[in-house]
Amino acid sequence: IFVATWNVGGKSPPSYLNLEDWLHTAPPADIYVLGFQEIVPLNAGNVLGTEEKGPARKWQALVRTSLNNLPNPTDQDFEQGSNQDGKDSYYLHRPSLQSMSRSMRMTSRSGISTTPRAANLDRRFSVCDRAIYGHRSSGDSSDDDDGDYQDGSRDSSYTHHYSSPVFIEDRDPRLSRYCLVASKQMVGIFLMVWIKSDLKEHVRNLKVSCVGRGLMRYLGNKGSISISMSLHKTSFCFVCSHLSSGEKDGDELRRNADVMEILRKTRFPQNQAEGDYESSPQTILDHDRVIWLGDLNYRIALAYRSAKALVEMRNWRTLLENDQLRVEQSHGRVFAGWNEGNIYFPPTYKYSNNSDRYAGENTRPKGKRRTPA
Numbered sequence: 001i002f003v004a005t006w007n008v009g010g011k012s013p014p015s016y017l018n019l020e021d022w023l024h025t026a027p028p029a030d031i032y033v034l035g036f037q038e039i040v041p042l043n044a045g046n047v048l049g050t051e052e053k054g055p056a057r058k059w060q061a062l063v064r065t066s067l068n069n070l071p072n073p074t075d076q077d078f079e080q081g082s083n084q085d086g087k088d089s090y091y092l093h094r095p096s097l098q099s100m101s102r103s104m105r106m107t108s109r110s111g112i113s114t115t116p117r118a119a120n121l122d123r124r125f126s127v128c129d130r131a132i133y134g135h136r137s138s139g140d141s142s143d144d145d146d147g148d149y150q151d152g153s154r155d156s157s158y159t160h161h162y163s164s165p166v167f168i169e170d171r172d173p174r175l176s177r178y179c180l181v182a183s184k185q186m187v188g189i190f191l192m193v194w195i196k197s198d199l200k201e202h203v204r205n206l207k208v209s210c211v212g213r214g215l216m217r218y219l220g221n222k223g224s225i226s227i228s229m230s231l232h233k234t235s236f237c238f239v240c241s242h243l244s245s246g247e248k249d250g251d252e253l254r255r256n257a258d259v260m261e262i263l264r265k266t267r268f269p270q271n272q273a274e275g276d277y278e279s280s281p282q283t284i285l286d287h288d289r290v291i292w293l294g295d296l297n298y299r300i301a302l303a304y305r306s307a308k309a310l311v312e313m314r315n316w317r318t319l320l321e322n323d324q325l326r327v328e329q330s331h332g333r334v335f336a337g338w339n340e341g342n343i344y345f346p347p348t349y350k351y352s353n354n355s356d357r358y359a360g361e362n363t364r365p366k367g368k369r370r371t372p373a
Helices: 044-048 054-067 197-202 251-265 304-312 316-321 324-330
Strands: 002-007 031-037 112-114 130-133 158-162 178-186 189-196 203-212 223-231 234-242 289-295
Touching: 002 234, 002 289, 031 054, 031 234, 031 289, 054 178, 054 189, 178 197, 178 203, 178 223, 189 197, 189 223, 189 234, 197 203, 203 251, 223 251, 234 251, 251 324, 304 316
Parallel strands: 002 031, 130 158, 234 289
Antiparallel strands: 031 189, 112 289, 158 203, 178 189, 203 223, 223 234
8 A cells, every 4th residue: 555645735736747756666556545635725715615626636637647657567667676685675765755846845755554443432423414325337427526525525524425336437447557446625635545456346335534623623624534445354444634733832732632533523334235234444443454644734843943953964863753743642642552654754844835945944033934844
């Protein structure tokens, strides 16, 4: 499974954007889980008005093109996937963040995963809108319908259920190596799950649940999209979130609260028609495998000058020791028992547009600087 998250800063992608350096791995993954934040600007019009779906369609088209152009695993370029002692080495040779198009900027490559035990969560549902969709075959949808399960998503917590198997790919599956099994937008958050076409028949129990944690702790400018599915006999949950912002003392507690509310409010309804009423997971932590990705917004608890100096020295260890997420997790206040992937890259928050400079580097002392995080 390849999982990646990218806050694109409210910018719609240009048609020429090349995602190959981002998505191409050796060997290609079976499943690609791609989460975006701020695919539209988080202004009042987008939060309270009609949801802008154009950027999501553009991202979807670009990802489809890139995934279906992946080199075959037998190609010469991918024959060096293992080193001489037999240990897989390709994880250490992913493309540099700086190799992406200068018109867009990647913010994170890490995800947090868990194999949780059942938790005693509040069983109260927080669902204001539920849509039950019938079966849709691979050829029924057009570009206008692809991923278009978005009603009500601006302002609340709600769940969608897809009868399984269901695929919203709008191309002939015989011509596509990867098909889109689920996509969902909530204001600026956008989550897609792509799977190899030869595995799609083994996907079941596909469901989507959204939780708004933005304005009034309710609207969808912040919050989460969760996609639940089973592949063979294993249940997966992918949670893409954009948590509360801010770098004042105590703002990390709001982010902790967002996580706990997302865990509490996310619910996947049972589908008795499928004959698996007892076995289908209802909460995030009920799943066999859970991966949480997104813009979690935790900061580095250091002064700007200190953080900047440590970045220049490439002292990732000290930066991580002062990372709010690590600190909060070590004290058991959030993500207790979860595992985070290795951080092998510098802080990615927050670059000035079209540059490698952190925002605020060239501002006057009274200007707004963003401490790298």
